[in-house]
Amino acid sequence: MRPLLLLGALWLAASLAVQAGTGLTPLADRPPAPEFSLQDMDGKTHQLASYRGKVLVVNFWATWCPPCREEMPSMQRAWAQLHPQGIELVAINVGEGEEEIFAFQAGADYGFPILLDRDSAVLGRWPVLALPTTLVVNPEGRILYRAIGGREWDDPELLETIRALR
């Protein structure tokens, strides 16, 4: 029994090390993702509940935040790969309005929904202390991974970690 336990522990450690290498930190307590109901740039309402059953990547950002701006193109490339495979991505803007976001988007074509958390009420309920922060929610609605700071979201290893949650 003991060798099996040891092997299991080694496998878990190796698995976590690989995930840490991608820059996605596993959240040990897997907290339930707090509900949100937010409008996108077209006024359409998005609720967390409507994403239940799918892997959902939730990015918190602002236009004035340099690392947020920097990671957006790689997030678009990641979305282009993940969306056809049934994995969703939303970018929740904190504290700004359509004008600022529209100006930021000029020339860029982001396929994923950009949601408006104007008073940061949603942000306050999620485990976020800095921008950008991105969280990965599993189909059961629990937060499995967090990344604080910008990432190259189309990194193959990182994408594979997200795909593995389906």
Place this chain on the structure above:
Amino acid sequence: MKPCPRQPKIWVVLAALTLCGPAVGQVRSFVDETGILRGWSWESQGISLQQVQRLPDQTRAFFQGRGFSAQAASRLAECCVFQTILRNEGQVPIEVDLAGWRVKSLAVPGAYPKPLKLTPDWQGDWGTLGVPQSARVAFQWAMFPNRQTFEAKDWAMGMVSFSLQPGERFDLQAQWRRGGETMTATLPGLQCAPDVPAETLPKLGDR
């Protein structure tokens, strides 16, 4: 102001340690992409800390653009604001609490290291000055987080106010916990940006 050399000088500094375990790191000074602002970086064991000057006018413009009055924006802008970037490229998480950071002014011989003025204190000022809630939200998220655990590859960027006068020189004692140990790194000889228009500042040279 002494112009910066074309190639940034590199000093290896034994981080002078005062409070807890010393963190020996490499300190480097550089000129940012504007060519007029100075930055300082510290790096060791996969942890890097970068401090870049912000002109008071930059900070005034940023916060006035987000709903601050000129008076409120100036109060912050004139308190030596730096852009802070901290990265954990190591495999061990680090816990950062700005309450443990200290600044030691070099303007006064033998000055006592002082704590930073953190966001809860500033938010008190904004309440008194009637800064609107939306502007206070922008402030909260534009500042470097007071307390944050940085897991492997996590990093954050945000403003920090050192509550010193424009142009004042100081040593920064930054602190974090790693593997149960408190580590302190000293970045010596930082300087707050002067309160002058950007166009009056000389180019400091190549990065």
